[in-house]
Amino acid sequence: MKEPELVTATQQELDEILALAKTSFPHKHYELLEGVLATFVFVMLKLQNAKTSIKRFQRMLFGARTELKRNVLDADTKVCAEQPVDAAAAGAAVLDDAVDDGDKPARKPKPGHGRNAAGAYSGAPIVECEHPRIDSGDRCPQCDKGRVYDSPPRTLVKVVGQAPLGATVYRLQRLRCRLCDAVFTAPCRRRWPPCPSTTRAVRR
Amino acid sequence: MIALLRYGCGLPHFRLEGLQASLYVPLPDATQWGPV
Numbered sequence: 731m732k733e734p735e736l737v738t739a740t741q742q743e744l745d746e747i748l749a750l751a752k753t754s755f756p757h758k759h760y761e762l763l764e765g766v767l768a769t770f771v772f773v774m775l776k777l778q779n780a781k782t783s784i785k786r787f788q789r790m791l792f793g794a795r796t797e798l799k800r801n802v803l804d805a806d807t808k809v810c811a812e813q814p815v816d817a818a819a820a821g822a823a824v825l826d827d828a829v830d831d832g833d834k835p836a837r838k839p840k841p842g843h844g845r846n847a848a849g850a851y852s853g854a855p856i857v858e859c860e861h862p863r864i865d866s867g868d869r870c871p872q873c874d875k876g877r878v879y880d881s882p883p884r885t886l887v888k889v890v891g892q893a894p895l896g897a898t899v900y901r902l903q904r905l906r907c908r909l910c911d912a913v914f915t916a917p918c919r920r921r922w923p924p925c926p927s928t929t930r931a932v933r934r
Numbered sequence: 935m936i937a938l939l940r941y942g943c944g945l946p947h948f949r950l951e952g953l954q955a956s957l958y959v960p961l962p963d964a965t966q967w968g969p970v
Contacts, residue, residue: 893957894950895935 744771800837848885936966 744767751760776787789795863871870876903916939945947963954961 893954893959894939895954895959895961897959897961 741771846887848887851887854887937970940970 748760748764748767751763755763773791776790864878866878866880868878870878900918900920902918905914906912907914936947936950939950940947947966950966951961951963
C-alpha cells in the first residue's frame with residue numbers, strides 16, 4: 731500500500747468541504763464523509779496534543795475491552811447526551827471530547843480505607859508518657875512569659891508483630907544443702923490455674 | 935487463644951505449630967491439646 735501524503739487542513743476548510751458536499755452528495759454518502767472528517771480531526775488533535783499513549787488511543791477509538799457497567803453506561807450516556815446535529819456541531823463535539831477525554835475517567839473510591847481510632851484498640855495497654863523536663867504550671871520555655879498547662883494528649887498507636895501465643899521462661903533459684911541434700915526452690919512470682927501442660931513443662 | 939484460633943479462625947494445630955516455631959516460641963501440636 732502506498733504511503734499517503736500528509737495533509738494539514740483547518741477546521742474552517744473542512745467545514746467548507748462539508749458545506750459543498752451537503753448540496754452535491756446523497757445524504758448517505760454525506761453522512762459517511764462527515765464521519766470520516768470528524769474522525770480525522772479527532773485523531774489529529776489527539777496526536778498533536780502528544781499526551782496520548784497508544785493503548786489509551788486504542789481504547790478511545792475502539793472502546794473499552796471489558797464490559798464493566800461503568801464503562802458501558804458511561805459510553806451510553808455520552809452518546810445519548812452528545813448526538814451531533816450537523817457538521818459544525820459534530821466538529822465542536824469532537825473538539826470538546828478531545829479536551830475532556832485526555833484525563834483518566836473519574837472512579838469512585840472504594841470504601842474501607844479509613845483508619846481505626848485509638849479508642850478502637852480497647853485491648854491494648856495504654857502507656858502514659860510524661861514530658862521529661864516540663865510539668866503543668868511551669869514557665870513556657872519558648873516565650874518565657876506564659877505558663878503551660880495540660881492539653882489533650884497526642885495519641886500514637888504502635889502496632890507490633892508478635893506470636894499468637896507468648897511464652898516466658900521462669901528460672902527458679904534452687905538451693906541445695908550440701909550436708910543433707912535438701913533442696914529449696916524459690917516460689918514463682920506468677921500463679922496459674924492448674925493446667926496439665928504447665929505441670930508437664932515444670933516436671934521436665 | 936488456641937481454642938479461638940482453632941475453632942474461631944480455622945487455624946489447625948499443626949499450622950499454629952509452624953507459626954510459633956518460626957517466631958522462636960515453639961508449641962508442638964500435641965502440647966496444644968492440653969490447654970484446649
